[in-house]
Amino acid sequence: MPGGAAKVRVRGIYATALTRLLLDEGFIITQASRIIRERLGLPEIMLPADATVKNNDRDPSELLVLGRRGREVAEALRRRLPHLVFWESPLGLYATVSYRVLEDRGGECLVELPGGVRGVLRPCGRDGGLATVVKAPIKPYEKAGLKPGPSLPGVCSIVSIGGGVSVSEHIRSPDDRARLLALAAEYAEGLGVRWRSNAALCSSEEAARELKRLAEELRRISGNTPGEPMVISPGEYIGLGFLSLPSKQLLDDVRDKVTPTVRGHHSLKSAGRGDLEMLVDYSEELLKHGVDPGIVGKALLDYMVSLLSKARSIQVIHRTLRGEVLRLTPGRVQTVLPTATGYRIEVKRVFRSKGLYDALGVEKEPGDYDVMVVETGRWKIIHRYYSVEGVFKGEYVNINTPPELRPDSIEYVDLAVDVVRKPGEKPIIVDREKLEEAFSKGYISEPLYRKALEEAEVLLEAKD
Numbered sequence: 001m002p003g004g005a006a007k008v009r010v011r012g013i014y015a016t017a018l019t020r021l022l023l024d025e026g027f028i029i030t031q032a033s034r035i036i037r038e039r040l041g042l043p044e045i046m047l048p049a050d051a052t053v054k055n056n057d058r059d060p061s062e063l064l065v066l067g068r069r070g071r072e073v074a075e076a077l078r079r080r081l082p083h084l085v086f087w088e089s090p091l092g093l094y095a096t097v098s099y100r101v102l103e104d105r106g107g108e109c110l111v112e113l114p115g116g117v118r119g120v121l122r123p124c125g126r127d128g129g130l131a132t133v134v135k136a137p138i139k140p141y142e143k144a145g146l147k148p149g150p151s152l153p154g155v156c157s158i159v160s161i162g163g164g165v166s167v168s169e170h171i172r173s174p175d176d177r178a179r180l181l182a183l184a185a186e187y188a189e190g191l192g193v194r195w196r197s198n199a200a201l202c203s204s205e206e207a208a209r210e211l212k213r214l215a216e217e218l219r220r221i222s223g224n225t226p227g228e229p230m231v232i233s234p235g236e237y238i239g240l241g242f243l244s245l246p247s248k249q250l251l252d253d254v255r256d257k258v259t260p261t262v263r264g265h266h267s268l269k270s271a272g273r274g275d276l277e278m279l280v281d282y283s284e285e286l287l288k289h290g291v292d293p294g295i296v297g298k299a300l301l302d303y304m305v306s307l308l309s310k311a312r313s314i315q316v317i318h319r320t321l322r323g324e325v326l327r328l329t330p331g332r333v334q335t336v337l338p339t340a341t342g343y344r345i346e347v348k349r350v351f352r353s354k355g356l357y358d359a360l361g362v363e364k365e366p367g368d369y370d371v372m373v374v375e376t377g378r379w380k381i382i383h384r385y386y387s388v389e390g391v392f393k394g395e396y397v398n399i400n401t402p403p404e405l406r407p408d409s410i411e412y413v414d415l416a417v418d419v420v421r422k423p424g425e426k427p428i429i430v431d432r433e434k435l436e437e438a439f440s441k442g443y444i445s446e447p448l449y450r451k452a453l454e455e456a457e458v459l460l461e462a463k464d
Contacts, residue, residue, distance in 0.1 A: 092235025163192025342376030
């Protein structure tokens with residue numbers, strides 16, 4: 001491992017649990033907040049980070065891992081969170097690449113990049129050249145976002161051809177900002193310099209050495225433009241993980257060993273709703289006052305189910321192993337029954353348009369409806385389709401991660417493989433190849449792959 005243990009900065013709603021996991025994996029935690037240091041008894045270490053882990057601002061259930069040693073961190077998290085769905089960009093963030101123009105769209109170009117990746121270059125450059133990856137294509141359906149010209153990232157700075165000098169908004173000290181602007185003027189004249197948040201922790205000597213090295217390397221690669229798409233400079237690792245309910249519950253358990261944590265903490269905190277965050281905080285105050293954790297956790301689940309049963313419309317949020325987020329036809333709760341694992345909830349969804357039921361090969365007509373059976377803690381959701389007259393059309397069992405319940409939604413990750421049954425016929429497994437593809441491409445771990453197959457195969461023998 002180059003340079004000893006990587007120094008990792010952890011931010012966001014999973015910080016306590018992730019910090020504990022990464023410490024156990026031998027990483028050094030740098031720039032930890034005061035509350036994290038107090039909870040975990042950590043010394044204050046203020047060194048530039050080799051990697052950063054944080055929840056995605058756009059989707060708090062997603063976990064970003066980035067930095068020059070981010071791959072080491074991602075591998076550790078994937079070992080500790082086996083139900084994590086994970087995607088890695090084939091091109092590094094701030095990588096310098098050569099490209100081929102496929103289509104000139106005026107203000108932008110569609111370009112071919114190394115490895116057959118497609119990207120969008122803004123503004124459109126000449127037919128071939130060098131560009132910098134400024135938006136990495138992390139999920140498999142995403143295109144790279146590029147800007148013209150090469151760039152090189154360092155620990156303290158990013159140096160490019162042109163673009164002026166700027167300082168990260170996270171560096172607020174006027175003295176630090178003035179110091180960094182002066183260094184850019186002295187050591188990188190004529191080049192673009194972006195001082196990163198790490199720069200506040202870089203000494204002037206370290207920052208100057210890095211600037212001179214990056215400037216020299218940048219001038220060298222600027223004159224070399226291959227005729228084919230190639231990676232000229234690799235940039236930095238970036239990966240994205242999706243935390244479904246089993247991963248969040250594992251993080252609940254880790255956090256509970258550090259500070260009193262109610263079951264459901266990370267699920268509700270990631271909902272992006274202030275009322276649910278307050279509910280979690282209040283529940284954990286009850287734990288601190290000696291209330292039994294099992295009682296508090298059950299009360300939270302009971303309360304979520306009661307809100308769900310009263311909602312006028314239930315959103316069904318269906319996430320795929322490729323990272324797409326689909327919103328299925330909404331419905332309303334019809335029945336709620338207690339089970340050994342929590343609750344069995346039936347949601348009725350009525351269809352308004354024609355179509356075809358997936359894998360059943362049966363036409364969908366306006367007025368048809370689906371009785372959707374959701375059980376907390378179970379790795380499946382059953383869809384039973386009926387005509388407007390109530391005639392059974394077929395059953396589709398979706399294999400998925402255990403559902404997360406919110407006051408007006410049900411959310412899960414579809415594990416691709418499904419079991420279908422037509423009227424009067426035996427059930428069959430479908431879409432196994434989609435699960436195989438997700439596993440072969442590294443989106444899911446072997447334990448999650450085997451769990452999905454096991455659930456599907458058990459259903460072939462089930463009588464219900």
